[in-house]
Amino acid sequence: MFTGIIEAVGEVAAIEPRGGDVRLRIKTGKLPLDGVKLGDSICTSGVCLTVVHLPGDGYWADVSNETLKLTTVGRWSSGTPVNLERALTPESRLGGHIVSGHVDGLGTVVEQYEEGRSWRFLIEAPAELAKYIAHKGSICVDGTSLTVNSVDGARFDLNIIPQTMAETVMGHYQVGSQVNLEVDVIARYLERLLLGDKASKPEGLSMDQLAEHGYLKR
Numbered sequence: 001m002f003t004g005i006i007e008a009v010g011e012v013a014a015i016e017p018r019g020g021d022v023r024l025r026i027k028t029g030k031l032p033l034d035g036v037k038l039g040d041s042i043c044t045s046g047v048c049l050t051v052v053h054l055p056g057d058g059y060w061a062d063v064s065n066e067t068l069k070l071t072t073v074g075r076w077s078s079g080t081p082v083n084l085e086r087a088l089t090p091e092s093r094l095g096g097h098i099v100s101g102h103v104d105g106l107g108t109v110v111e112q113y114e115e116g117r118s119w120r121f122l123i124e125a126p127a128e129l130a131k132y133i134a135h136k137g138s139i140c141v142d143g144t145s146l147t148v149n150s151v152d153g154a155r156f157d158l159n160i161i162p163q164t165m166a167e168t169v170m171g172h173y174q175v176g177s178q179v180n181l182e183v184d185v186i187a188r189y190l191e192r193l194l195l196g197d198k199a200s201k202p203e204g205l206s207m208d209q210l211a212e213h214g215y216l217k218r
Helices: 066-069 127-132 164-168 184-202 206-211
Strands: 007-017 023-028 040-045 049-052 058-063 081-086 105-115 117-125 138-141 144-147 150-153 154-161 178-183
Touching: 007 058, 023 040, 023 049, 023 066, 040 058, 127 178, 127 184, 144 154, 178 184
Parallel strands: none
Antiparallel strands: 007 023, 007 081, 023 058, 040 049, 040 081, 049 058, 105 117, 105 178, 117 154, 138 144, 138 178, 150 154
16 A cells, blocks of 8 residues: 655666566665565555565566556666655555555546646546546546546646656656556445445446436436
């Protein structure tokens, strides 16, 4: 479990094919590795990876073929910058929101521009994730906990302050960049709770059910 508060920006140092999947070496830069041990989880640009080797200046992690297909990891190369956050401990402050490190889909940067000292980003999410993205709600973008500024269909707007631009990989984004998205886990649980006894049926949550619970006007 993570908070979405990025601790450091590292980079991909090596990618080794391993029979259909890969093993990654991540250099961690200023991320403290004291206390990190084999089997620990590190959120790497939104993807929860398990440490399998600690060479001293970073870590190695195995990445399955499924993860390569469903996240941006399959597009990484040597030198790709990555956001890093160690897993929560009982003493950690929950400064962002609850992040699992399980990517729900890929978003695309469709617009970006400066506004004062901040940057504005317009990101398009997969259509099936649109229902989980709410005005002033939380969303995780490449492991970073962010507040949704506005929503228009499957597109959402972000206002990024200079600190976030400087301390995350967002400074490397361009129009067309793909990003790992994780929606707020509370929204997912709410969807299942609203289904009630119908949760075991395959049809999912209907518009009538949303209206019945006051989420839509008839």
